[in-house]
Amino acid sequence: MMEQETGNVVSREGEALRAPRVIVMDRKRKKKKKKYSRRNRSSQEFEVATTKSTRQITRAVDRGISEWTRLRRKSSRKKKDGAVKDSSRNARKALSKAVRIAGKAPKKFLDELESTRLYKRPKKRLI
Numbered sequence: 001m002m003e004q005e006t007g008n009v010v011s012r013e014g015e016a017l018r019a020p021r022v023i024v025m026d027r028k029r030k031k032k033k034k035k036y037s038r039r040n041r042s043s044q045e046f047e048v049a050t051t052k053s054t055r056q057i058t059r060a061v062d063r064g065i066s067e068w069t070r071l072r073r074k075s076s077r078k079k080k081d082g083a084v085k086d087s088s089r090n091a092r093k094a095l096s097k098a099v100r101i102a103g104k105a106p107k108k109f110l111d112e113l114e115s116t117r118l119y120k121r122p123k124k125r126l127i
Contacts (some may be wrong), residue, residue: 042116049112056105064098 036044071090075082083090 045116046113049109049116052112053105053109056108057102060098060100060102060105063101064094067097068094 068090071093072083075086
């Protein structure tokens with residue numbers, strides 16, 4: 001009826017029954033390595049970095065518009081013509097949120113770019 005400290009279950013007669021312990025181990029799968037041809041590798045890595053930063057900016061715009069919509073609805077429920085009266089404040093808050101998220105995109109883009117072969121190419125010496 002009751003569980004005791006070590007997984008024992010006490011039966012109605014008072015005797016302890018031992019239940020088998022089951023250990024479930026979750027194996028992590030190895031991430032497959034991206035395959036590029038030698039000739040196109042740098043351009044493909046650049047494309048991946050560009051896509052990631054573009055996705056981040058798009059996500060930021062979406063979050064900003066969603067925030068503005070949420071604040072507009074809240075204002076219109078609170079007071080008469082609230083959406084119009086609070087429009088500048090709502091837009092400011094939404095833009096602030098969008099810029100906060102989108103501001104991380106350039107750094108992430110450059111971090112991704114630094115790991116590519118395009119960035120690591122040997123530079124010609126001027127001397």
